[in-house]
Amino acid sequence: MRTIDIAQLAKKSGIPASTLRYYEEKNMIRSIGRNGLKRVYDEYVLEQLQFIALGQRAGFSLQDIQSMLVTKGGFEVNRDMLSQRAEGIAREVKQLKAIQRCLEHAAKCTAERHSECPKFQRLLSVAAKDAARKRK
């Protein structure tokens, strides 16, 4: 079992030590002891941190992610949660693509005011509906 101290972990993971302490306080990760004052971690924590980063990128809250973490090390996941989120992301991707088209159009549209360009208007009202759906 290879161990690693907080400074090394911060460096390797790219996550600030303050965040690591915060994660530990929130039981997202666990240190296995101390070396003097210093926290000492098992190296698998690096993988857990990657998993946390993935989860965040995927739009899960830390709480959600915590519920997927198995404390004894590693992680296990709720498959329903995952496929739901995968679907959600697919929808998100579609919307973002639409918005991207909208922005691209706006960026090169020659209309003096976007408020007068019918294409922009159309894209706009679609995006607004998206937003409304999101609020619910």
Add this chain to the structure above:
Amino acid sequence: MRTIDIAQLAKKSGIPASTLRYYEEKNMIRSIGRNGLKRVYDEYVLEQLQFIALGQRAGFSLQDIQSMLVTKGGFEVNRDMLSQRAEGIAREVKQLKAIQRCLEHAAKCTAERHSECPKFQRLLSVAAKDAARKRK
């Protein structure tokens, strides 16, 4: 010039009155007067609100959006900002798709623990790098 009061505006836009007041305080929108106590808006504010929703969806902050709003009504945009954001979104879409694949895999992967599935591991380390890039 058609006008509209705050309750109607809230209903038509789907945005709570408290938010409309907040937007006005932050100079995102402007009311053109009062009817008794009640704020009265010009109807073009509806379009401005759609624009705001679009901007938010596109990942702009309210401040960014404000800088694109022309106070006398309507909006005008900084084309560089837009194409930059469009690019950003394109990148985001790619990452999200990768994550989606990752989640989909995890959701149906038969490995007892994801931490032991090499495919998941691979996707994981890619996602972690994404996240690191985002932090900078």
Add this chain to the structure above:
DNA sequence: ATGCAACTTCAAGTTAACTTTAAGTCAAGA
């Protein structure tokens, strides 16, 4: 022995984008 960098804890501060609350104002209907 001493200094100091690198850690520690605990509490408080930060940010964005709102929402909530309390206390007050107003117009209209009974």
Add this chain to the structure above:
DNA sequence: TCTTGACTTAAAGTTAACTTGAAGTTGCAT
């Protein structure tokens, strides 16, 4: 006239995910 309901303001509260600050502790090099 009185009540009601929809508005008003200003200030404080909310949430997530951290970061910062102050004050204390430790191991190691001088």
